[in-house]
Amino acid sequence: MTVAEVHAPLLSLDSVVHRFGSSLALDNASLTVQPGTVHALLGENGAGKTTLMRVAFGMLAPTRGTIRLRGAPVVVSSPAAALAMGIGMVHQHFTLVSAMSVAENVALGRHGLFHPAAAAARVQEISAQAGLALDPHAFVHTLSVGAQQRCEIVKALARDVQLLILDEPTAVLAPSEAAELLQWIRRFADAGHAVVLITHKLRDALAVADEVTVLRRGRTVLTKRAADTTHAELASAMFGDDARPAEVEHIAGTDADRDEQASAQTPATRSGTVVLAAIGASVTDARGVTVVRDASLHVNAGEIVGVAAIEGAGQHQMMRVLAGRLAPTAGRVTLPADVGFVPEDRHRDALLLDGTLDENIALRGAGARRGRLSWGSLRAATADIVTRFDVRTSGVSATARALSGGNQQKLVLGRELADRPDALVVENPTRGLDFRAIASVHAALRAARDAGTAVLMYGSDIDEVLALADRVYVMHNGAVLESTHDRDVVGRAMLGGSTI
Amino acid sequence: MTSDGASVRTQAEVSSGRRSLATMLLAVARVAILAGLTITLLIVLLLVTGHDAGAALSALARGAFGSWYAITSATLVRMVPLGLAGLAVVVAFRAGILNIGAEGQLLMGASAAGAVFAVLGATNAVLALPLMLLCGMLAGGAWAAIAAFLRQRFGVLEVISTIMLNFVALSLMGWLVRGPLQEPTHIAPQSTSLPVSLHLPTLLPNSQLHVGALVLVMLAIALWWWFRSTASGFRVRAVGANAAAAASAGQINVARTTATAFVLSGALAGLAGSVEYTGVTYALYDSFSPGYGYTAIAVALLAGLHPLGVLATALLFGALEAGASAMQRDAGVPSVVVSVVEASLILAVVAAQQWQSRAVTRAEASA
Numbered sequence: 001m002t003v004a005e006v007h008a009p010l011l012s013l014d015s016v017v018h019r020f021g022s023s024l025a026l027d028n029a030s031l032t033v034q035p036g037t038v039h040a041l042l043g044e045n046g047a048g049k050t051t052l053m054r055v056a057f058g059m060l061a062p063t064r065g066t067i068r069l070r071g072a073p074v075v076v077s078s079p080a081a082a083l084a085m086g087i088g089m090v091h092q093h094f095t096l097v098s099a100m101s102v103a104e105n106v107a108l109g110r111h112g113l114f115h116p117a118a119a120a121a122r123v124q125e126i127s128a129q130a131g132l133a134l135d136p137h138a139f140v141h142t143l144s145v146g147a148q149q150r151c152e153i154v155k156a157l158a159r160d161v162q163l164l165i166l167d168e169p170t171a172v173l174a175p176s177e178a179a180e181l182l183q184w185i186r187r188f189a190d191a192g193h194a195v196v197l198i199t200h201k202l203r204d205a206l207a208v209a210d211e212v213t214v215l216r217r218g219r220t221v222l223t224k225r226a227a228d229t230t231h232a233e234l235a236s237a238m239f240g241d242d243a244r245p246a247e248v249e250h251i252a253g254t255d256a257d258r259d260e261q262a263s264a265q266t267p268a269t270r271s272g273t274v275v276l277a278a279i280g281a282s283v284t285d286a287r288g289v290t291v292v293r294d295a296s297l298h299v300n301a302g303e304i305v306g307v308a309a310i311e312g313a314g315q316h317q318m319m320r321v322l323a324g325r326l327a328p329t330a331g332r333v334t335l336p337a338d339v340g341f342v343p344e345d346r347h348r349d350a351l352l353l354d355g356t357l358d359e360n361i362a363l364r365g366a367g368a369r370r371g372r373l374s375w376g377s378l379r380a381a382t383a384d385i386v387t388r389f390d391v392r393t394s395g396v397s398a399t400a401r402a403l404s405g406g407n408q409q410k411l412v413l414g415r416e417l418a419d420r421p422d423a424l425v426v427e428n429p430t431r432g433l434d435f436r437a438i439a440s441v442h443a444a445l446r447a448a449r450d451a452g453t454a455v456l457m458y459g460s461d462i463d464e465v466l467a468l469a470d471r472v473y474v475m476h477n478g479a480v481l482e483s484t485h486d487r488d489v490v491g492r493a494m495l496g497g498s499t500i
Numbered sequence: 501m502t503s504d505g506a507s508v509r510t511q512a513e514v515s516s517g518r519r520s521l522a523t524m525l526l527a528v529a530r531v532a533i534l535a536g537l538t539i540t541l542l543i544v545l546l547l548v549t550g551h552d553a554g555a556a557l558s559a560l561a562r563g564a565f566g567s568w569y570a571i572t573s574a575t576l577v578r579m580v581p582l583g584l585a586g587l588a589v590v591v592a593f594r595a596g597i598l599n600i601g602a603e604g605q606l607l608m609g610a611s612a613a614g615a616v617f618a619v620l621g622a623t624n625a626v627l628a629l630p631l632m633l634l635c636g637m638l639a640g641g642a643w644a645a646i647a648a649f650l651r652q653r654f655g656v657l658e659v660i661s662t663i664m665l666n667f668v669a670l671s672l673m674g675w676l677v678r679g680p681l682q683e684p685t686h687i688a689p690q691s692t693s694l695p696v697s698l699h700l701p702t703l704l705p706n707s708q709l710h711v712g713a714l715v716l717v718m719l720a721i722a723l724w725w726w727f728r729s730t731a732s733g734f735r736v737r738a739v740g741a742n743a744a745a746a747a748s749a750g751q752i753n754v755a756r757t758t759a760t761a762f763v764l765s766g767a768l769a770g771l772a773g774s775v776e777y778t779g780v781t782y783a784l785y786d787s788f789s790p791g792y793g794y795t796a797i798a799v800a801l802l803a804g805l806h807p808l809g810v811l812a813t814a815l816l817f818g819a820l821e822a823g824a825s826a827m828q829r830d831a832g833v834p835s836v837v838v839s840v841v842e843a844s845l846i847l848a849v850v851a852a853q854q855w856q857s858r859a860v861t862r863a864e865a866s867a
Binding site: 324349353359363365366368369370373 | 728735738742748749751
């Protein structure tokens with residue numbers, strides 16, 4: 001790697017502020033990218049990595065702050081303007097037209113006449129030059145995820161970009177493909193271009209990056225040369241803990257260890273019977289990607305078990321398997337007859353927004369119900385839930401849509417807990433709620449635990465998981481490991497920085 | 501459209517708190533507004549096209565309600581197929597299925613009833629009539645099942661497949677009345693007329709109103725009760741309102757529920773066809789249905805996808821269609837004017853629902 005000569009940086013973002021409604025997504029975020037380097041942009045979910053790069057790519061206008069390109073202040077008004085300036089971005093969710101061929105996708109957005117043969121030849125030329133294998137005539141919907149990503153990159157290269165922003169590029173790739181991509185990124189930067197690599201995988205960042213910037217709650221909290229930093233330093237920057245000497249190396253111990261830890265750390269845990277369990281469960285999704293591999297986990301009666309993971313680790317599939325909402329492709333699952341489930345996206349997966357509250361209560365178990373519905377008792381049950389879980393509403397005939405987010409969540413939680421299920425599976429139960437609603441959701445989960453329910457909870461906020469859980473598992477890349485109840489250990493394992 | 505219809509009702513329920521009374525008042529208001537809107541649109545259209553609005557309207561009213569014959573043998577007789585097919589559309593749309601194929605399912609229902617007669621001949625009515633209606637339902641359901649299968653297995657949009665199947669059904673019927681089901685002299689492209697013994701019994705003296713009207717009213721009530729009071733009806737509504745939540749929170753088998761509702765919808769449209777055949781036309785021919793299956797979509801939407809509302813809107817459309825021919829005959833106003841009014845009504849109602857749901861969204865955003 002050639003250390004960049006002291007030119008003006010290729011791109012610099014200074015004190016960028018971006019406001020979404022009343023919340024600050026970016027709060028004085030800064031980033032400076034030198035030509036010829038790979039710059040890793042790190043941060044946990046919601047830290048503002050993608051938002052900052054969308055500002056650089058012209059998709060979002062900054063509320064405040066300046067963008068400089070080779071030292072000169074610029075206004076990036078649109079992605080088209082960004083491409084004209086030589087800035088390209090490959091989004092985490094690809095922006096390809098699946099019914100079109102690779103060549104057509106690459107040509108998309110250009111002006112003038114379309115010559116199929118010339119377009120295909122150009123794709124051939126670029127992909128050969130860049131060393132990215134790609135068939136220009138293949139239709140995008142027939143391509144593997146890796147090939148689609150190469151198509152996105154070639155699309156950017158066709159515009160002669162100098163700076164390529166890649167948003168979580170390795171998240172969707174198999175390990176061998178990911179390694180290849182990282183090598184390609186290195187070569188691309190060595191050829192004088194620059195790459196911003198958005199990631200939450202520390203290993204990727206340290207393997208390929210020259211420089212590292214960490215965002216936390218929309219703020220730049222650390223910028224360093226990759227060679228001068230460590231896993232531990234980056235992890236504590238990301239999760240905001242004061243740097244503590246990192247000396248914890250293993251996550252999963254022997255069974256004996258595990259029992260010891262559990263009893264030592266969580267006096268609240270009763271010696272309950274196993275209620276929920278997965279043994280060697282795997283899930284392969286519709287694309288053929290294995291998102292949960294050989295995962296084992298159990299939850300006893302009367303305990304809250306937390307699962308911590310970064311986005312895309314397979315936690316949602318794992319939760320659905322244990323809630324009995326998804327059949328594993330392999331492995332064994334033990335479930336009680338009745339499992340309550342509070343999914344992360346309540347609007348999509350839990351509520352009939354235009355239905356009344358009693359209709360939403362009637363929804364639970366509707367799949368197995370026979371004969372007539374007794375609306376009288378359903379209405380009474382709804383009124384009971386509304387009282388017990390303090391759902392603020394004008395009445396049981398109000399629509400779910402008319403409730404605030406916190407009250408919707410209390411309604412869903414109340415519905416799932418009303419029949420005292422043996423087990424309850426919850427995902428990010430306090431997402432989008434205010435302080436008071438969070439407190440009452442936590443109280444409800446603890447009360448359920450104390451009443452003997454086996455509670456399994458996934459949270460993207462590590463602190464919430466640790467605060468609620470009696471025992472903790474960590475998911476990374478589809479694998480499940482039991483962890484000690486320790487912030488550092490959990491944080492590191494989430495990022496795959498441990499024995500995995 | 502389904503959720504719009506649902507939100508219209510539920511919003512009103514919230515504000516009043518006494519839901520049954522509010523729903524009823526709203527339904528009455530809705531019908532009154534529709535009727536008023538229809539007459540206003542007609543007058544405007546007649547004035548714009550330079551016709552004598554007074555003469556035309558009175559001809560229309562005479563044709564629809566002016567006599568015992570007009571009421572029972574024109575308006576109410578047309579209301580039956582519109583209402584049955586309208587119920588078919590309600591069931592599908594409530595389940596989130598955009599079944600545009602009631603027309604084709606209706607034609608297949610009629611054809612199946614015709615085939616039963618061709619096989620059995622003039623036999624015992626007590627045996628043959630129920631069999632004809634049953635086979636009509638089965639055929640309509642089977643025709644819908646094709647689209648249901650294509651949707652489930654290959655993700656084919658039912659809007660496309662059901663429209664296409666309408667044309668296939670129309671051609672199939674055209675072939676039947678020129679081939680296997682053609683009358684014995686092989687002159688006219690139509691089937692042998694049913695003997696009087698196999699006509700659906702009439703309901704009232706001196707009229708052509710047949711027992712199909714009774715079937716319509718009973719089915720409307722039954723469906724209303726089914727949606728409201730049974731677990732399976734609730735499942736259909738839940739899947740139509742939010743399939744993801746129905747699967748996740750309700751653990752409802754969405755694929756099975758959708759397929760069931762789709763086939764039920766087709767069966768109701770098939771019944772409309774076989775009732776029309778045994779109660780009104782007594783024969784199959786090319787122009788068997790003047791687009792009842794398409795008008796049924798308007799009937800269902802204007803009823804807010806409510807089974808009982810269908811009775812009111814089917815009556816309105818039945819009267820309009822009965823009056824249209826009288827208007828053409830007596831006042832020289834082309835009957836297509838009524839088609840324009842029907843289409844304008846749909847546009848007005850859809851626009852009003854959009855406006856209402858936006859208002860709700862705005863109210864939420866500012867809350």
